[in-house]
Amino acid sequence: MTYTFGLDTFGDRNGDADGKPASHAQTIRNVAEEGVFAEQAGVDFFGIGEHHTEYFPMPAGDVVLAAIAARTEKIRLGSAVTVLSSDDPVRVFQRYSTLNAISGGRAEVILGRGSSIESFPLFGYDLADYEELFEEKATLFAELLKGGPVTWEGKTRAPLLNQDVVPHTESGPFPAWIGVGGNPQSVIRAARLGFSLMLAIIGGPPARFAAYSQLFQRALEKFGRPPLPVGVHSPGHVAATDEQAKAEFWPRWREIIALLAPERGFALPTEESFDWETGPHGALYVGSPDTVAQKIATNLRALGATRFDLKYGMPGLTHDQLMTNIELYGRRVIPRVRELLS
Amino acid sequence: MSGLSRLAVLGAGHVGPVIARLAIKAGYPVAIATSGDPEDIALITELVIPGAQPRWASDAVAEADIVVLAIPLHRFLDVDPALLNGKLVVDAMNYWPVSDGALEPFEDGGSSEVVAGRLAGSAVVKALNHIGYHELEDRARPAGAPDRRAAGVAGDDPAAVATIAGLVDRIGYEPVRLESLRAGRVLQPGGPVFGVVLTRPEFERAVREDARSLA
Numbered sequence: 221m222t223y224t225f226g227l228d229t230f231g232d233r234n235g236d237a238d239g240k241p242a243s244h245a246q247t248i249r250n251v252a253e254e255g256v257f258a259e260q261a262g263v264d265f266f267g268i269g270e271h272h273t274e275y276f277p278m279p280a281g282d283v284v285l286a287a288i289a290a291r292t293e294k295i296r297l298g299s300a301v302t303v304l305s306s307d308d309p310v311r312v313f314q315r316y317s318t319l320n321a322i323s324g325g326r327a328e329v330i331l332g333r334g335s336s337i338e339s340f341p342l343f344g345y346d347l348a349d350y351e352e353l354f355e356e357k358a359t360l361f362a363e364l365l366k367g368g369p370v371t372w373e374g375k376t377r378a379p380l381l382n383q384d385v386v387p388h389t390e391s392g393p394f395p396a397w398i399g400v401g402g403n404p405q406s407v408i409r410a411a412r413l414g415f416s417l418m419l420a421i422i423g424g425p426p427a428r429f430a431a432y433s434q435l436f437q438r439a440l441e442k443f444g445r446p447p448l449p450v451g452v453h454s455p456g457h458v459a460a461t462d463e464q465a466k467a468e469f470w471p472r473w474r475e476i477i478a479l480l481a482p483e484r485g486f487a488l489p490t491e492e493s494f495d496w497e498t499g500p501h502g503a504l505y506v507g508s509p510d511t512v513a514q515k516i517a518t519n520l521r522a523l524g525a526t527r528f529d530l531k532y533g534m535p536g537l538t539h540d541q542l543m544t545n546i547e548l549y550g551r552r553v554i555p556r557v558r559e560l561l562s
Numbered sequence: 563m564s565g566l567s568r569l570a571v572l573g574a575g576h577v578g579p580v581i582a583r584l585a586i587k588a589g590y591p592v593a594i595a596t597s598g599d600p601e602d603i604a605l606i607t608e609l610v611i612p613g614a615q616p617r618w619a620s621d622a623v624a625e626a627d628i629v630v631l632a633i634p635l636h637r638f639l640d641v642d643p644a645l646l647n648g649k650l651v652v653d654a655m656n657y658w659p660v661s662d663g664a665l666e667p668f669e670d671g672g673s674s675e676v677v678a679g680r681l682a683g684s685a686v687v688k689a690l691n692h693i694g695y696h697e698l699e700d701r702a703r704p705a706g707a708p709d710r711r712a713a714g715v716a717g718d719d720p721a722a723v724a725t726i727a728g729l730v731d732r733i734g735y736e737p738v739r740l741e742s743l744r745a746g747r748v749l750q751p752g753g754p755v756f757g758v759v760l761t762r763p764e765f766e767r768a769v770r771e772d773a774r775s776l777a
Contacts, residue, residue: 337661347663348636402696403575404606405596424696435609442605483660487694487758 223520223561225554226265226529227258227546228300228453231278235536242539244277248284250539254546255288259295261550267300267330267529272338275479275535279339282315289323298328300453300529301399301418304361305353306339308377310385313364317387320394330418330453331358332399337483352376355409358398362413365393397451400432407432411439411448418451419523421503423486426452426519433524451527452519456505457534458512458548459541468541469506470494472534505530509552516553517560528557566590566732567725570622571614572641573632574603576695577654579611581630584702584733586613593622597637620645628729630690631655635673636665638680647683650722652729654690658751672747674716687717687726688746692756693735701759702734712736712765714755716746736762738769748772 231251234242242250255266266288268281278284285297297319302312312329320327333350340347356374363370364385373379397418398410410417417436419429433450440448455473459465473494477486487493497504505512516528530553532545569592571582582592593615596603600616607616615622623629623645630652631638638655657665657673668676678686692714693701703710713735717723727737740746748754754768 340663347659347661348665349663351634401576404579404610405575405603408602408606424700428699431610435605438605438609481757482752487697 221526221561223558224264224296224451224527225549225557226267226296226300226527227254227263227549228267228269228529228531229254229278229533230269230271230276230531231281231284232533232535232537233275233277234539234542237538237540239536241536247277250542251278251284252287252291253539254542255284255295255297256291257543258546258550259292261547262554263295263546263550264554265296265298265328265527265529267298267328269300269336269531270303270339271336272342275476282319285319285327286322289319289326292323294326296326296328296395297323298395299330300531301330301332301336303333303336303339304331304357305333305350306343306345307357309357309361309364310377310380313361313385314387316394317389320389321387325389325391325394328395328397330397330399331361331415332401332418332420358409358413358415361396362415365396367393399453402429402432404432404435407435408439411436411445412443414443414445414448416448416451418453418527418529419525420453422455423497423503425501426454426503427501427522430523437524449527450523450525451529452523452525453529453531454503454505455531455534456512457532457537457541458505458507458509458530458545458553460508460544460548462507462511465506465508466494466498468537469504469534472536473504475536476534509548509556512549513553513556513560516557520557520561567627567729568625569593569628569630570595570617570619570626571630571632572596572619572622573630574606574611575632575634577690578630578632579606580695580698581632581654581690581733582611582614584699585729586611588729588732588734590729590732591615593617593626595619595622597633597640623649628652628725629684631677634662635668636663638677639665639667643681643683646681649684650725651677651681651684651686652690652726653677653686653688656691656751661751672743673750674743674746678718678743685717685719685722686743687715687719687722688740688743688749689713689715689726689730692749692753693759694757697759704734705731705736710734710736710761711759712738712762714738714740714746714749714765714769716740716743716749718742736765738762738765740769 674688
């Protein structure tokens with residue numbers, strides 16, 4: 221079994237050692253450094269999630285990925301996620317196909333909504349149309365990925381008639397995933413359109429997603445498609461010890477959940493709930509390299525998944541803390557998980 | 563198998579399967595339906611909601627004593643009220659413009675009052691809307707458990723409220739009855755108990771303090 225290990229960021233605005241926020245520009249330059257360093261540390265994939273907020277100033281992650289591509293050779297680079305519903309599938313294909321060209325075939329894309337809803341009003345879309353927008357645009361994106369002229373008609377963008385969309389890829393479609401947060405009908409859609417499945421698990425026991433993984437493989441069979449990988453995306457933070465990792469992460473986690481709670485319906489975390497989520501049955505991967513490695517191995521097995529993306533960082537954590545996290549994840553966590561799974 | 567009411571859960575997205583699983587575990591016969599062909603949710607039912615029957619919505623509703631609405635609120639506007647005529651309807655939906663977009667008919671007041679207004683031939687009870695779908699199963703506990711949490715049950719028809727309070731109790735929550743759909747506004751997004759999972763005393767205190775702040 222081949223396992224792939226990634227790091228995802230939302231461009232979480234860095235803090236400095238005194239707790240003062242870094243500028244957006246500095247945060248973006250830091251993300252580029254982190255991506256380059258992730259390759260040196262032995263990480264397989266580096267993903268950037270689209271966000272449009274003061275604390276996640278990362279609306280054009282593909283530009284940052286291109287900068288990382290120019291300074292790396294092996295690491296795969298992709299979105300995590302692209303908010304496809306409020307974008308144009310043709311443009312998304314063109315940008316990531318261009319990234320694929322620059323990087324010598326290392327591009328990927330994860331399509332979804334993520335925690336990002338601010339792009340809808342920003343680009344003039346109605347959140348109530350989310351489902352129709354995503355269904356149509358994901359269908360078109362699957363067509364674009366095949367290469368060759370596309371004929372398509374729908375309600376959400378201008379029709380395409382035998383349209384050649386460039387740049388062509390050199391060696392077929394690049395990997396494309398749909399990020400799913402807990403709606404089984406989204407799992408079926410990923411299988412129907414032939415996308416891989418990325419389970420976004422940010423709270424509660426990860427094992428409850430095992431049924432989704434089975435559902436995905438059974439649905440692929442039903443649609444006559446070959447098996448496709450299942451991945452897991454979850455937040456976390458790695459430091460030298462469990463205590464240090466939790467002490468660094470907890471105040472930042474509490475802040476961001478408090479900020480997002482009104483629009484997402486999250487319950488405010490308590491120290492008790494945080495201890496549970498960072499414990500063996502929760503969804504947060506916060507701790508020493510061994511603690512985090514054990515948890516990743518356990519959940520990949522339980523979910524039949526072959527890909528794990530750690531969403532590292534939180535607004536307010538320093539660039540140095542993130543570089544330490546990346547180093548420990550690449551040099552200690554990943555080799556340990558591979559050992560546990562072999 | 564039992565004398566329990568038959569449930570029809572409308573919606574197979576985030577919320578519907580969770581409520582269906584809890585009800586099956588509590589012994590209720592459960593049918594699940596979407597706006598489309600039951601064949602489309604056969605796999606989902608088999609793997610994610612084992613024990614439920616996938617049906618056409620009209621068949622599921624016709625044979626049900628209790629109908630649970632677990633669809634996005636904007637889709638509710640497309641539901642033919644005649645379909646639900648004479649039924650006891652649990653409104654587990656939410657009007658949450660910041661997350662799902664604005665809907666003109668729901669701009670003022672309580673979303674379940676609007677739902678009830680459109681379903682004039684049904685008894686509407688607001689319940690199971692205020693605990694996140696990702697927590698609803700994990701937090702369920704049998705009666706008497708020390709860490710059992712509360713769930714609100716609001717409606718204008720006391721008999722309907724009593725029935726749904728029984729359902730909420732059996733699936734694992736301490737039912738807290740609210741005397742009207744108007745009073746059930748405390749269960750909505752932005753209200754004092756939305757998105758937080760509280761014990762009965764905590765729940766009752768939050769509701770009381772909210773009433774006081776509005777007085």
